[in-house]
Amino acid sequence: DTEVTQTPKHLVMGMTNKKSLKCEQHMGHRAMYWYKQKAKKPPELMFVYSYEKLSINESVPSRFSPECPNSSLLNLHLHALQPEDSALYLCASSQEARGSSSGNTIYFGEGSWLTVV
Amino acid sequence: GQNIDQPTEMTATEGAIVQINCTYQTSGFNGLFWYQQHAGEAPTFLSYNVLDGLEEKGRFSSFLSRSKGYSYLLLKELQMKDSASYLCAVRDRSSNYQLIWGAGTKLIIKP
Numbered sequence: 001d002t003e004v005t006q007t008p009k010h011l012v013m014g015m016t017n018k019k020s021l022k023c024e025q026h027m028g029h030r031a032m033y034w035y036k037q038k039a040k041k042p043p044e045l046m047f048v049y050s051y052e053k054l055s056i057n058e059s060v061p062s063r064f065s066p067e068c069p070n071s072s073l074l075n076l077h078l079h080a081l082q083p084e085d086s087a088l089y090l091c092a093s094s095q096e097a098r099g100s101s102s103g104n105t106i107y108f109g110e111g112s113w114l115t116v117v
Numbered sequence: 118g119q120n121i122d123q124p125t126e127m128t129a130t131e132g133a134i135v136q137i138n139c140t141y142q143t144s145g146f147n148g149l150f151w152y153q154q155h156a157g158e159a160p161t162f163l164s165y166n167v168l169d170g171l172e173e174k175g176r177f178s179s180f181l182s183r184s185k186g187y188s189y190l191l192l193k194e195l196q197m198k199d200s201a202s203y204l205c206a207v208r209d210r211s212s213n214y215q216l217i218w219g220a221g222t223k224l225i226i227k228p
Contacts, residue, residue, distance in 0.1 A: 043160065
């Protein structure tokens with residue numbers, strides 16, 4: 001069962017709000033990811049967690065704050081966002097953050113549609 | 118530099134066969150992935166190639182030639198539900214093993 005679940009599916013927030021996106025996987029994967037996707041563009045990597053430690057931050061603005069409470073959970077805390085941050089936010093997981101085996105496929109959740117007003 | 122190219126849009130007929138090409142230039146090739154993404158949904162994994170040759174999975178097949186920096190995704194017996202974007206992505210050692218994405222090919226299936 002390759003399932004990554006994300007909540008909420010849709011979120012509308014004001015520029016002064018604080019909100020969080022949540023992600024959960026029960027596949028025993030040790031790598032978890034946040035991606036951002038704008039319309040008609042490919043996913044853009046934001047953060048990678050490997051064994052619950054932040055291993056990659058793709059120079060993401062500090063108004064996005066990731067958190068990995070345990071190996072199954074990944075959060076993205078949002079504060080003081082801008083309208084241009086409106087996008088589909090995708091959580092994903094894989095067995096490892098590195099490696100070339102076919103078992104290291106990245107599986108995506110259904111995404112959270114974020115609108116900043 | 119790193120670059121992945123795929124056609125922006127393709128049109129095919131229901132029941133037919135279509136081939137979506139992907140060419141890439143990366144410094145540390147470590148596998149190539151194809152994902153399908155329907156409008157408004159998340160990408161779903163279709164196939165993975167790390168060695169040269171053809172991988173077949175039902176109606177979908179994916180081919181890789183590492184020497185040519187080339188892959189294709191072959192879709193047979195097209196169905197209307199195959200209308201989607203198809204994303205080619207290469208895992209690259211020089212990018213911390215993260216995926217380098219093509220811009221995606223929008224496939225339109227006509228009756």
